[in-house]
Amino acid sequence: MSVHTPASRADASRGHDEAAPSFKIWINGKLYDKADAKVSVYDHGLLYGDGVFEGLRSYGGRVFRLEQHLDRLWNSAKAILLELPLTREELARAIHETLQTNGLEDAYVRITVTRGCGTLGFDPKHAADPQVIIITDHITVYPPEFYSRGLEIITAATQRNNPSALSPRIKSLNYLNNVLAKIEATQAGCMEALMLNHKGEVAECTADNIFLVRDGVLLTPPTDAGILEGITRDAVIELARASGREVREVAITRHDVYIADEVFLTGTAVEVIAVVKVDSRPIGDGKPGPVTQDLQERFRKLTRD
Numbered sequence: 624m625s626v627h628t629p630a631s632r633a634d635a636s637r638g639h640d641e642a643a644p645s646f647k648i649w650i651n652g653k654l655y656d657k658a659d660a661k662v663s664v665y666d667h668g669l670l671y672g673d674g675v676f677e678g679l680r681s682y683g684g685r686v687f688r689l690e691q692h693l694d695r696l697w698n699s700a701k702a703i704l705l706e707l708p709l710t711r712e713e714l715a716r717a718i719h720e721t722l723q724t725n726g727l728e729d730a731y732v733r734i735t736v737t738r739g740c741g742t743l744g745f746d747p748k749h750a751a752d753p754q755v756i757i758i759t760d761h762i763t764v765y766p767p768e769f770y771s772r773g774l775e776i777i778t779a780a781t782q783r784n785n786p787s788a789l790s791p792r793i794k795s796l797n798y799l800n801n802v803l804a805k806i807e808a809t810q811a812g813c814m815e816a817l818m819l820n821h822k823g824e825v826a827e828c829t830a831d832n833i834f835l836v837r838d839g840v841l842l843t844p845p846t847d848a849g850i851l852e853g854i855t856r857d858a859v860i861e862l863a864r865a866s867g868r869e870v871r872e873v874a875i876t877r878h879d880v881y882i883a884d885e886v887f888l889t890g891t892a893v894e895v896i897a898v899v900k901v902d903s904r905p906i907g908d909g910k911p912g913p914v915t916q917d918l919q920e921r922f923r924k925l926t927r928d
C-alpha cells in the first residue's frame with residue numbers, strides 16, 4: 624500500500640472541500656447559511672458532550688436505511704433521557720427538505736441533537752431546549768486505490784468504551800475514545816485503528832464495524848462485545864446470508880484477525896472496504912479477497928441500483 628502523507632489523510636477524512644459551495648444547514652426548523660448556523664457556548668452538547676448523533680448517506684436522493692437510522696437515533700436519545708422535540712416523520716421530512724434545498728443527491732447527512740442551552744452545571748434539568756441540527760454535504764470517500772488495494776490498520780491502545788460505563792450502542796457526542804484511537808492510527812500512518820473491548824476482545828474500528836472471513840464463513844463481534852450496531856453491518860449480514868453464506872456473531876481475538884483469510888470493514892462512510900494488513904501482519908495473500916469483493920459489489924447494487 625502506498626504511503627499517504629498526514630495532510631492527504633486529513634483531507635480525506637475531513638469530509639468537506641473548502642472550495643465547495645456552502646450548503647444550508649437546518650436547525651430547529653429553519654435553514655441557515657453555514658456562517659450563521661450556530662449553537663450557544665452554553666449548549667450542553669458542547670459543555671458536556673451531552674447529546675446524540677447519526678451519520679447517514681443518500682444515494683440518488685434516497686436516504687439509505689432511513690428508518691433504521693431514525694430508530695438508532697431515537698434509541699440513543701431514549702438511553703440518555705433526551706426527548707426529541709419533533710416526530711420521526713418531521714425529522715425525515717426535514718432531512719429531505721435540506722437535501723433538496725442544497726441540490727444534493729449523493730450526500731452525507733449528519734444529524735446532531737444536543738441537550739440544548741442552559742446554565743453551567745451538567746444537570747440536564749438546566750437545559751431544556753434541545754437543538755436538532757441537519758448538515759448535508761458532499762460525502763468524502765477514500766480514494767479508489769484504497770478500495771482496490773485495501774487498508775492497513777493497527778490495533779489501538781485506546782479501548783472502546785466499557786459498556787458498563789457508557790454503552791457503545793449509544794451514538795453519543797462523547798466520541799473521545801474513538802478520536803484518540805483515530806489519532807493513534809494516523810500517527811502509525813494508517814487510516815483506521817482496531818479497537819478492543821474491556822475484555823481484550825476485538826470490538827470494532829473507530830467508525831466502522833469489522834468482519835473476518837475464515838473458510839468461507841463470516842465472523843463478526845456480537846453486540847455484547849461493546850460495539851455500535853452498525854447499519855451497514857446489518858445490511859452486509861443480510862446480503863451475505865441471502866447469498867448463502869454463513870455469518871456468525873462470535874467473540875473474536877486479535878489472533879483470529881491475524882490468521883483470517885480476509886478482513887473487511889463496514890460503515891456509512893467506507894461502505895465495504897478490505898483490510899490487507901493488521902499490526903504489520905498481511906491478511907491472507909495481502910490483497911482484497913473474493914468474499915470481500917463479492918460483498919462490495921452486492922452492497923453497491925443495493926445502494927445504487
Ligand code: PXG
Binds near residue numbers: 832854856890
Ligand atoms: N462503529 C462506530 C463506532 C461508528 O461510529 C460504525 C461502527 C458504523 O456504523 P454504520 O451505521 O455507519 O454502518 C460507526 C459509524 C461521523 C460519522 O460523522 C460516524 C459514523 C458514520 C458516519 C459518520 O463521524 N460512524
